Structure formats: C-alpha cells, structure tokens
Amino acid sequence: MTHDDSPFLEARGLVKSFGSERVLRGVDFRIRPGERLVLLGPSGCGKTTLLNLIAGMLEADAGELLCEGSRIDAPAHGIHQPMRRRGFAMVFQDFALWPHMTVAENVAFGLKMQGLSRSERSERVRQVLTMVQMEGFADRSPSRLSGGQQQRVSIARALAVRPRLLLLDEPLSALDARLREDLKGELATLLRQSGVTSVYVTHDQSEAFTLASRIALMHEGRIEQIGTPEEVYANPASTFAATFLGVSNLLPYSRENGHFLLGDRESLTPVVLNGVGDTAPADGRLMVRREAVTIHEGRDAPSDSIVLSGICRRKDFLGDRHEAFVEVEGGVTLRGFAAPGIVEGTRVQVRFPPDAVRFLTH
C-alpha cells in the first residue's frame, strides 16, 4: 500500500442501536487525508449518529473506527478514545457559541486549552476571523450577530484549533434560503483552501454537490453508495440513489426476444431500444434522467436517439424551461424538457440518447 492509499479515517462494520432500534447497520468507509466527505441521506437514516460516533460522543456497539491506522473506537477490544483526545472539531446546526464570551473569546477558547501563548492566540484568532470575513466583529457578543455571522464564527472556532478532522452537522440548515446559498459557496471555498479533512452531514443534495469531494449516500443505517458527486449522479447504484439525487424516469421493464416490455405487468408495451439491449438485465427498472429526455412536436427524429410516441398529459413552466409528462403506449409516463410549443393533449415525440439509459435491479 502506498502512502497515498492509506486512509486517514476508516470505519469497518460500525453498528449502533438505541434500545431496540438499530440505527447503524454496518457502516464501512475510508476517508483519505484532505478529503471532503459528505454524508447525504434522508431524515432519520443515521447521519448524526454516525458523525457523533466519529466525534467520540457515542460509542459503537460493534465494528471499529480507525484513525491513521490506530483504533479509536473498537468495542470488541475495549477501546474508546475519548472525544477530547481525538483532536477533531465540530460545527453544529445551532452554532452553539458561548453567549457570555465575545466572538474573539469564543474562537480563542480551544487555543488556550491547546496551550498557545497569548500572542499566538490573538494571531490565530485574527487569521481565522479573516478567513470567514468576520475580522471586524472580534469584540461583539454572539447575541448581537445574525445567524449567518454566528455560523461563520463557529466555523472559525472549529478551524482555529487546526483540527485533524472537521465534522459539520447540517451547519447551514438553520439559515434562510438566500444566506444558505451564499454561505454554501463560501464554505466550499474555505474547506478546499484550508485543506482540512472533513465530514459534512446534510440531507440537501445541492450542498452535497457543492461541498463534497466524495458523497456517501446513506439509507436506513447503511452507506448505499459512495463516490464522487459525478459518479454517484451518473451511475446510481439503486432506485433509492436514483430517486434521492436528481430527477429521473424509472420505468419497470422486462426483456423478451430483443424487445423491452415497459410498464407494469398488466400494461406491458413492447418497444425497441436501439443500442441499449445487450447489457440490460432480464428485468428491473430502466432509468433516464429528466434532463436527458426531450419532448418534440415533430415526427422526424435523429436516428441516433431512442424515440417513443405518446400523448402529452401535462406541461409545466419551470421558469427557465418547460417540463412535460408524456404517456406512451401501455400507460407508461415519461417526463422531460419540452419545446415551448408543445400542447397538452396532443401526440408528441419523446427522445433520449441510448447512452443516457441505466438499468437498476434493486
């Protein structure tokens, strides 16, 4: 194993229950130094539980967690390294600043614990407050800051201690939409520039895309898929992954004599899908992203597209374009982006390129 392959953090079969509820059901992952891993998944899937295990606030029931090759949580070996000895820092959803301290005192607090001298502390505080564009607020009380400013300070406080690992649990979710959008971009730049290894929890796919070097998609206590944002988006491993990220068409199908039968058992439509037949499993779901599907009035179609004919059942204006829902023979409906002239109730053409098709078996 070369140095670059050795993970900074590694989870092997982590299991955690609360009472009779199994919240983590065997979690495995590896994080390389400098990576920005985003744990993405719906509410209740176990993201915060996993983050708290990494932080050391919780102990696993089974499995193990290793940091730079040393076990830090391993119940079978009686190992649980306490939180304060891990050298990790955490940013919370609710900012969690100390109200009786100024901004500078909040940021300096962990530095005192690390034994930095007074002058080192004030230099570090100045540095990180500049990084988060809060240099003018050092003497303010947190109660006199906006939500976005408070979250900037709590990010500065976490970065000030130069943590080995930065953990963030939905840090933007208490902010309004506009501020969330702005701070998301700033935070992405900050994490990249600082080079800190981080684990970022969110249920918001746009945050995940902006912030992650890799996304770990969580579902019911497991990591369902892990990869770069591009990989996970282009090749979802499951129906869940395809549905949670992006907008897709998911058409049940089975194959017979070189034809695809689209639709549910009662209403199967035989269609020929040029150029996609050979690799498809015998049945499952055919996936095409909405943006790969275009809907046209014309009857002539380019020969390199898959073309289905159907009736436009609905057309919606999305602001920057139109979306249409088209019912093809057999009652299967596809959604895609439509030419503005498409009229509801008329016959239209649905087109998508063969290489946009994916097959999902679960």
Ligand SMILES: Nc1ncnc2c1ncn2[C@@H]1O[C@H](COP(=O)(O)OP(=O)(O)OP(=O)(O)O)[C@@H](O)[C@H]1O
């Ligand atoms: N301390 C606890 N005691 C009992 N049950 C808990 C505890 N913490 C979490 N749970 C349960 O574990 C499950 C996962 O919770 P967790 O907070 O990890 O989810 P999450 O993915 O972070 O969700 P959200 O997006 O809503 O924050 C939930 O069903 C929750 O009720």
Ligand SMILES: [Mg+2]
């Ligand atoms: Mg949570």
